[in-house]
């Protein structure tokens with residue numbers, strides 16, 4: 430089917446806002462946000478790098494939306510509008526595009542996101558996807574990675590390492606393993622995390638490349654250090670083996686939110702979180718000495734050389 434028919438059949442029905450102009454124009458018009466600052470992010474996903482070639486396309490669609498929504502949440506913002514770039518290989522049947530579009534439309538709706546437009550191209554080297562997502566800040570400014578101060582608490586949502594266990598299981602051919610969902614379509618914290626971050630966080634980021642590496646990034650951006658108590662982290666599978674815990678906290682694909690906040694906000698944060706049934710806890714403290722320190726059973730751990738996922742050439 431030619432490109433234009435794919436767009437009108439599969440994507441135009443998802444792009445219902447007036448700014449999208451029925452996906453018939455060169456540009457889309459963004460919706461004004463009043464006085465609130467708007468943030469924008471983009472994350473790409475590539476077959477064989479971010480997902481497996483045999484992952485269901487409905488899962489790939491949900492993951493694509495979620496990996497971008499987690500970036501928006503980390504700024505203390507709620508997602509609003511999206512642009513999709515799709516590079517589609519010849520070998521994949523149109524039925525897979527239909528699965529992708531149905532799940533993509535549903536996932537956008539779940540998060541209250543309007544599809545504004547995109548681009549569709551042929552991709553000889555495998556499926557390539559990129560989503561650009563805007564968000565409206567819930568506070569006066571976006572929360573960045575660079576505002577943490579020594580002595581502040583370090584908070585983390587949810588669980589770390591589930592995607593890694595799911596990826597392991599798929600590698601063994603075990604598609605029914607209980608962790609597979611976390612790799613194929615990670616569960617995000619609830620949207621209330623955006624308000625919590627906007628209200629209380631001095632710095633925040635989403636955990637995509639591995640908790641320890643990302644924590645080190647937040648400290649570096651803030652010009653201070655960070656101490657993470659590994660015993661306070663909810664690690665998937667509840668392993669008590671330090672080398673396994675280090676593997677799971679450096680693998681990535683978690684899409685949880687890491688943030689710093691003043692210690693005197695602890696009770697307020699906990700009551701906000703419990704009212705929102707949010708899974709959250711203090712996992713460490715910002716420090717004045719630069720760098721990352723991980724603590725296990727009261728002692729500093731020898732850190733692995735690689736603290737997170739990095740693309741390399």
Ligand SMILES: Nc1ncnc2c1ncn2[C@@H]1O[C@H](COP(=O)(O)OP(=O)(O)O)[C@@H](O)[C@H]1O
Nearest residue numbers: 469470471472473496500634635636637638643
């Ligand atoms: N090709 C690029 N062109 C411009 N900016 C880029 C490019 N790749 C990454 N960046 C920017 O570098 C920063 C770090 O990106 P990245 O590590 O992908 O962050 P994240 O883990 O939040 O996605 C972001 O500000 C991002 O916008």
Ligand SMILES: Cc1ncc(C[n+]2csc(CCOP(=O)(O)OP(=O)(O)O)c2C)c(N)n1
Nearest residue numbers: 472477478479480481637638680681682738
């Ligand atoms: C097939 C496959 N191999 C390996 C991984 C591991 N992996 C690939 S990318 C990634 C982290 C996130 O990717 P990146 O492009 O760095 O996202 P960003 O930090 O920009 O949000 C992880 C854990 C995977 N998800 N899938």
Ligand SMILES: [Mg+2]
Nearest residue numbers: 471472473637
């Ligand atoms: Mg990125």
